[in-house]
Amino acid sequence: MANSTTTAVKAIGVPGPAGRSSPEGSQVLSKKKLQDLVREIDPNEQLDEDVEEMLLQIADDFIESVVTAACQLARHRKSNTLEVKDVQLHLERQWNMWIPGYGSDEIRPFKKACTTEAHKQRMALIRKTTKK
Secondary structure, three states: OHHHHHHHHHOOOOOOOOOOOOOHHHOOOOHHHHHHHHHHHOOOOOOOHHHHHHHHHHHHHHHHHHHHHHHHHHHHOOOOOOOHHHHHHHHHHHHOOOOOOOOOOOOOOOOOOOOOHHHHHHHHHHHHHHHO
């Protein structure tokens, strides 16, 4: 099963053994797409070559980590297939990201359990006694 994860990750342009990214053709974000994105935000902005390389590397690392974690979630479900809900769950829980158009009622935002009134009273009493 580990090989299928590696194969899926390698197919989207993950850095190879030497630490260099695979050719631009297999990268999810190319230099041209990055430059277009920057121009869309600010037409007068120009990125240094080193900054472009760093941003492309960060994007590749992010994608690799998301796919790896989503594959682990799929394995936890005892499935050999990576599904959208696996990626959604990881992005929502770890990165607080919701992808528009891929919403599902199955996955809800993680909420902290609310504290009860009794707990609040106990904590207030503890704080009061420790201040003396």
